[in-house]
Amino acid sequence: MARKKCEHGRERSRCKECGGSSICEHGRRRSNCKDCGGGGICEHGRRRTLCKDCGGSGICEHGQQRSNCKDCGGSSICEHGRRRSRCKDCGGSGLCEHGRQRSNCKDCGGGGICEHGRQRNRCKDCGGSGICEHGRRRSRCKDCGGGGPVIFLEATEVEEFDGEEDPDEWLPTVQARVVGRPRGGKRKR
Numbered sequence: 001m002a003r004k005k006c007e008h009g010r011e012r013s014r015c016k017e018c019g020g021s022s023i024c025e026h027g028r029r030r031s032n033c034k035d036c037g038g039g040g041i042c043e044h045g046r047r048r049t050l051c052k053d054c055g056g057s058g059i060c061e062h063g064q065q066r067s068n069c070k071d072c073g074g075s076s077i078c079e080h081g082r083r084r085s086r087c088k089d090c091g092g093s094g095l096c097e098h099g100r101q102r103s104n105c106k107d108c109g110g111g112g113i114c115e116h117g118r119q120r121n122r123c124k125d126c127g128g129s130g131i132c133e134h135g136r137r138r139s140r141c142k143d144c145g146g147g148g149p150v151i152f153l154e155a156t157e158v159e160e161f162d163g164e165e166d167p168d169e170w171l172p173t174v175q176a177r178v179v180g181r182p183r184g185g186k187r188k189r
Contacts, residue, residue, distance in 0.1 A: 006012040006020075013020040016027055024030040024038075031040040032047060042048040042056075049058040050065060060066040060074075067074040070081055078084040078092075085094035086101065096102040096110070103112040104119060114120040114128075121130040122137065132138040132146075139146045 004012045006015045006018045008015050008017055010018075011020075012018055013022045014029065016023050022030050024033045024036045026033055026035050028036075029038070029040075030036055031038040034041050034045055040048050042051045042054045044051055044053050046054075047056070047058075048054060049056040052059050052063060058066050060069045060072045062069055062071050064072075065074075066072060067076040068083070070077050076084050078087045078090045080087055080089050082090075083092070083094075084090055085092045088095060088099060094102050096105045096108045098105055098107055100108075101110075101112075102108060103110040106113050106117055112120050114123045114126045116123055116125050118126075119128070119130075120126060121128040124131050124135055130138050132141045132144045134141055134143050136144075137146070138144055
């Protein structure tokens with residue numbers, strides 16, 4: 001049986017504009033609305049299929065979302081081992097004509113870019129979620145508990161004590177060099 005499509009090209013019961021029966025008063029799918037107590041929400045307040053604590057069917061044996069797990073060969077992973085939507089070699093749908101992530105491309109006017117031309121979550125003027133009450137990036141604010149980038153240093157003593165100085169006043173000369181930086185990559189959400 002074919003499902004009826006509305007004038008917006010969606011299934012009628014799931015269309016917000018048409019007031020579909022599957023849409024709740026909060027504008028969400030009724031089954032996935034926390035506020036309405038939808039059946040798709042577990043006791044932990046998460047989507048039932050994606051809850052690790054409930055053993056959701058969307059979670060694989062590695063504790064990852066099944067579709068995004070490289071080890072399980074998830075459907076969102078391409079032959080190059082990357083997210084299909086972000087793979088340049090596969091022509092990912094999440095990439096724009098400039099080869100950037102579509103939502104963060106200034107030239108394309110991506111949804112992640114605010115009216116000031118900055119990433120929306122990092123814009124102070126827009127009150128971005130990545131900015132703390134002190135006006136700093138939340139992840140780097142020491143007052144808020146953000147660690148910020150860590151740089152590992154190796155110290156090497158250059159000048160040795162030759163016995164002629166007063167031992168209580170002598171300070172060794174130390175040379176420092178960077179031996180490691182934190183690994184790049186994005187934080188998991």
